[in-house]
Every structure is written in structure tokens, then in C-alpha cells.
Amino acid sequence: MAEEYDFDVIVVGGGISGSVCAYSLAKEGHEVLLIERGVEPGSKNLSGGIFYSRVMEQVFPNFTDEAPVERVITRNTLSFMNEESVVNVDYWDKRLAQPINAVSVLRAKLDPWLTEQCEDLGVTVMPGIKVDELISEDGHFVGVRAGDESLRARIVVAADGVNSFLSQYAGIRGKEPASHLGVGVKSVIRIGEEKVKERFNLSDNEGAAYAIVGDCTQGVAGGGFMYTNKDSISIGVVMMLEDLKQSGLASADIHDHFLTHPFIAPFLQDGELLEYGCHLVAEGGKAMQHDLVRNGLVVIGDAAGFTLNTGLTVRGMDLAAQSAVCASKVISSALAAEDYSQAKLEAYVSEYEQSWLGKDMETFQRAPHFLETTKEMYGDVGKLLADTFFGVYNLDLTPRKRILPVAWGAFKKSKMSMVRLVKIAINAVRAM
Numbered sequence: 302m303a304e305e306y307d308f309d310v311i312v313v314g315g316g317i318s319g320s321v322c323a324y325s326l327a328k329e330g331h332e333v334l335l336i337e338r339g340v341e342p343g344s345k346n347l348s349g350g351i352f353y354s355r356v357m358e359q360v361f362p363n364f365t366d367e368a369p370v371e372r373v374i375t376r377n378t379l380s381f382m383n384e385e386s387v388v389n390v391d392y393w394d395k396r397l398a399q400p401i402n403a404v405s406v407l408r409a410k411l412d413p414w415l416t417e418q419c420e421d422l423g424v425t426v427m428p429g430i431k432v433d434e435l436i437s438e439d440g441h442f443v444g445v446r447a448g449d450e451s452l453r454a455r456i457v458v459a460a461d462g463v464n465s466f467l468s469q470y471a472g473i474r475g476k477e478p479a480s481h482l483g484v485g486v487k488s489v490i491r492i493g494e495e496k497v498k499e500r501f502n503l504s505d506n507e508g509a510a511y512a513i514v515g516d517c518t519q520g521v522a523g524g525g526f527m528y529t530n531k532d533s534i535s536i537g538v539v540m541m542l543e544d545l546k547q548s549g550l551a552s553a554d555i556h557d558h559f560l561t562h563p564f565i566a567p568f569l570q571d572g573e574l575l576e577y578g579c580h581l582v583a584e585g586g587k588a589m590q591h592d593l594v595r596n597g598l599v600v601i602g603d604a605a606g607f608t609l610n611t612g613l614t615v616r617g618m619d620l621a622a623q624s625a626v627c628a629s630k631v632i633s634s635a636l637a638a639e640d641y642s643q644a645k646l647e648a649y650v651s652e653y654e655q656s657w658l659g660k661d662m663e664t665f666q667r668a669p670h671f672l673e674t675t676k677e678m679y680g681d682v683g684k685l686l687a688d689t690f691f692g693v694y695n696l697d698l699t700p701r702k703r704i705l706p707v708a709w710g711a712f713k714k715s716k717m718s719m720v721r722l723v724k725i726a727i728n729a730v731r732a733m
């Protein structure tokens with residue numbers, strides 16, 4: 302039987318999930334092939350770029366020292382953006398760097414480093430190859446076809462991202478409905494290391510992450526992000542696909558509108574555009590979870606729908622890594638037992654459900670619905686906050702009022718009813 306297989310495991314997709322899975326399996330002594338359709342690993346990948354990196358330290362013990370990470374995130378800013386005003390909740394905390402909690406990364410650097418680590422452990426890495434279909438025999442998946450080439454393995458891992466053609470091919474899921482998807486448009490703009498530190502008030506290798514709602518998406522459900530790299534800024538928007546369609550606006554125009562906002566433009570001044578890209582984002586949370594295994598097949602990362610946007614944090618890379626860790630454990634045990642059946646591989650589901658990954662998907666299951674349906678978050682709430690602060694700081698020589706009457710005056714100007722505002726507050730607390 303052994304001669305029938307070219308590899309123990311074929312991993313399709315050289316993103317975070319695929320590389321972590323291939324690496325973890327190779328570490329256990331398995332023969333692994335990692336196939337990536339991008340000519341260079343990372344060339345097809347796009348992330349905003351904040352990696353909650355503790356999970357990586359379990360796989361690569363000196364990850365933040367050795368991997369090409371950009372900055373250590375110690376400042377998180379939540380911004381409510383209106384056309385002519387911005388209200389920030391600015392949180393800086395040295396403890397976020399001891400131990401390091403999150404780093405900014407550029408996938409064009411990180412993904413090649415990850416595949417290099419795989420190669421060092423003996424993984425065969427094949428970039429520039431697109432897998433066209435799965436090979437199925439007697440109800441088991443036993444390999445992949447890429448062009449004329451057929452490659453056989455005991456187990457195939459689908460780590461092929463949000464569109465996961467392999468999961469669709471295996472009949473695990475259909476085409477993802479638009480309500481589960483977002484679209485992201487991102488630029489990387491070089492302004493130089495000194496300017497990054499000056500403009501974001503950072504010392505040494507500290508970094509800042511802005512999560513922005515409101516005028517950045519011109520009222521479309523979603524948000525903007527602005528993250529500091531060593532000498533550049535990653536900046537862009539992520540919007541719910543359905544709401545974007547309904548708005549009739551073009552995602553690229555919204556991205557440009559955001560970058561030219563009077564609050565944002567000074568951060569980017571005299572910058573040089575290094576990268577520009579557009580990518581789908583899994584936004585459905587727990588609602589887009591589907592089966593994750595078949596005989597001889599395991600689905601991980603974005604392909605499995607593991608992303609979480611809570612409004613405060615966008616997480617996908619750490620979830621991708623954790624799903625790979627859980628999957629590799631179960632695959633290793635299946636290989637040892639020479640049992641590649643769905644029944645055996647189902648242990649992956651309980652493995653991830655019992656880990657923080659499953660628990661977080663559960664905890665934040667209301668977040669996608671809240672963010673999609675609470676349109677006030679993308680306009681009225683920001684205006685209410687700004688009007689309240691304007692009332693406090695605009696000393697126009699009329700007698701001053703205390704903050705409560707000022708806030709009440711701002712509220713009466715807004716289109717929201719008190720019942721709606723209370724509902725939004727309750728739903729926000731329950732969702733986040």
C-alpha cells in the first residue's frame with residue numbers, strides 16, 4: 302500500500318494555515334507536500350496585518366524574534382469618523398509588549414519565511430502550481446490533480462482560503478452566500494521609519510493599530526484600518542459585500558475616499574505606494590461553519606470559515622494557525638493508526654471546539670449580525686459622539702452647560718430614538 306502514495310499529506314495553500322499545518326506535520330516526521338498557486342508564497346495573500354501572534358510561539362518558539370515581523374502593537378485606537386470630525390478611544394499599554402501579544406506583518410515577507418521553515422524541516426514546497434481537482438477513489442480523497450500531474454497522499458488538507466474551491470469540490474459547501482463575505486481593499490504606503498514613529502507617537506519597535514468606523518466606508522457596513530509597519534503604513538477598508546452592493550458604491554472609490562480624509566491624509570503625506578490589493582474576507586463567523594472533514598480530507602483556516610471580526614479586532618491569521626495546530630495533531634494520530642476515515646478525522650472538530658478557537662467562535666457568534674444590521678454604527682453614533690464633544694470644547698461665549706445636557710442636546714439632533722440607542726448599546730455588549 303505504501304508505494305501507492307507519493308506523500309503522507311498534501312497541503313493545498315501556502316498561507317498561514319497551510320504552512321503551519323505542513324510545518325507541524327513535518328516536525329512529527331511525516332512526508333508532506335505543500336502546494337501554493339502563487340509564484341511566490343505570499344504573492345496571492347492579503348491581510349490587514351495585525352497578527353495576534355501568541356499561537357505562533359507554540360509552533361515556532363522564537364517567532365517574534367526570528368520571523369519578519371514589523372512592529373509590536375502597544376497602541377490600539379478605535380475611531381468614530383465623520384466627514385469633518387473624528388472621536389478616538391486611544392488605548393496604549395506597555396503590558397501588550399510583555400509578552401508580545403500582537404505584531405504587524407506584511408504577508409509578502411511572512412509567507413515566504415513560513416514556507417522556508419517548512420522546507421528546512423523537509424517539506425516539499427511547490428509554488429506556482431494551482432490544484433485543479435481532488436482525486437477520489439472508493440469514497441476517499443487520495444490526492445490532487447494539477448494540470449496533467451496527479452499526486453497521491455493518505456490525507457489532503459484544504460488550506461486554500463476563503464473561496465475554498467476544494468471544499469466546494471468535495472461537496473462540503475456550496476458557493477458562499479454574499480451575506481457571509483466581505484471585501485477588503487488595502488494599500489501599503491512607505492513614509493520612512495522616522496515618520497512612522499513621529500506621526501504615530503511611537504518609540505523603538507512599538508506599533509499602532511487603528512480600527513475605524515463611519516465615514517471611512519461612506520456609511521457602508523464595515524470599517525477601516527490603519528496599521529504601522531517598520532517604515533510603512535498598511536491602510537484600507539473591509540466592507541460587507543451585500544451592503545456594498547446595495548450602496549451602489551465601488552470598493553476602490555471608498556478606499557480612496559478614506560485615504561484622502563482630512564484626518565488620515567496627514568499620516569500618509571509624501572508616501573510612496575508599495576502595494577495595492579483587493580481580497581474577499583470571511584465575515585460570517587460561526588454561521589458560516591460547515592463540515593470540516595471527509596474520508597481523507599481536512600479543511601482548515603479561511604477555507605473552514607475561521608475569521609472573527611468583532612468590530613474591535615479583525616482576526617483570521619491566529620485562527621488559521623490554531624486550526625492548523627488542531628488539524629495536524631489529529632492527522633498525525635490518523636497516520637499513526639493508518640486510519641484516514643472521516644470518523645477518525647472528526648476528532649479535529651472536537652479538538653478545535655475545545656480549544657480557544659472554538660470557544661471564541663462561540664463567544665462572538667452574534668458579532669457579524671450586529672455589525673451587519675446596526676447601520677447607525679456607520680454614521681449616527683459617530684456624529685452623536687462628535688456633537689457631544691463639540692458642545693464641550695466649542696467655547697463660543699454662550700454660557701456653558703454640564704456634559705449631560707450637552708449630550709442630550711446632541712442626542713435630540715440625531716436621528717436615533719432613545720429606544721434604538723439603548724437597543725444598540727445592549728446588542729453591542731452582547732455581541733462584543
Ligand SMILES: Cc1cc2nc3c(=O)[nH]c(=O)nc-3n(C[C@H](O)[C@H](O)[C@H](O)COP(=O)(O)OP(=O)(O)OC[C@H]3O[C@@H](n4cnc5c(N)ncnc54)[C@H](O)[C@@H]3O)c2cc1C
Nearest residue numbers: 314316317318338348349350351432462485602603617618
Ligand atoms: C483586507 C483584509 C484585512 C484583514 N486583516 C486581518 C488582520 O489584521 N488580522 C488577521 O488576523 N486577519 C486579517 N484578515 C484575515 C486573514 O487574512 C485570513 O484569515 C488569513 O489570511 C487566512 O489564512 P489562510 O492560510 O487560511 O488563507 P490564505 O492566507 O488566504 O491562504 C490560502 C492560500 O491558498 C492558495 N490557494 C488557493 N487556491 C489554491 C489552489 N487551487 N491551488 C494552490 N493554492 C491555492 C492561495 O494562493 C493562498 O496562498 C484580513 C483579510 C483581509 C482580506
